[in-house]
Amino acid sequence: MAELTTLARPYAKAAFEYARDHDSLTQWSEQLGTIAAVSMEPRIQARLTDPARAAQEQVELLAGVCGDTLDTATRNFLAILADNKRLALLPQVHHLFVQFKANFEKSVEVEVVSAFDLEQDMTSKLSAALGRKLERQVNVRTTTDSSLLGGVLIRAGDLVIDGSVRGRLKKLAAAMNS
Structure with a gap:
């Protein structure tokens, strides 16, 4: 578990800093929470870990399930995670983001x-x-x-x-x- 947290930390920190700089901490926290919950659903998880799926396909899958709850910046963040094959870290990214937000507030x-x-x-x-x-x-x-x-x-x-x-x-x- 510590390894996943270590891998997720730079992504969570980047998301937190972006959200803080754009005064959207609550919005980002909610969006990351939604994405993390969706990514943990077994059928979605199976599709996200399928090596035959392209990164863009994985982003479209997540964004499609989440619907209009995601803004452009969050979709771009998902694309970065997908390009780096780090979508599996979404629950840890959300957890760390919430910790950063609580410390900041x-x-x-x-x-x-x-x-x-x-x-x-x-x-x-x-x-x-x-x-x-x-x-x-x-x-x-x-x-x-x-x-x-x-x-x-x-x-x-x-x-x-x-x-x-x-x-x-x-x-x-x-x-x-x-």
Whole structure:
């Protein structure tokens, strides 16, 4: 996986810089997300990896499925990827683009998993506290998992804060066993 990310990075960076310079980060993010999702569909993937298909054919296939959602610049970006036989990197390009965009906008997506539904007031307080700690604008997505027993599990990128009862019990068991 790291190899694909390494190969995708220059393309994602180029797309990000173009989008930033043309004030179209959100538009590019949406378009790359659409293309990445389409490229992962098994029938499309089979056609994109078919060595008998020309690069232009592959671009037309993707653009045709995506329809009017793609602008000229994005189609040109697809053509560059196709010419370099890098269309398989589209999911990684999109993922990296989203990371570059979040860093530029100083925002972070945070997933909060709790044993019970959180009230809006609690979610707002948690978002504000995380925003101060991470020094970023925080976009919170909440889910429930009754196996946590209580407390919350917070994921923000590679940062994980496990304040769940289940997590504390695991730590206690590990401490008692050592």
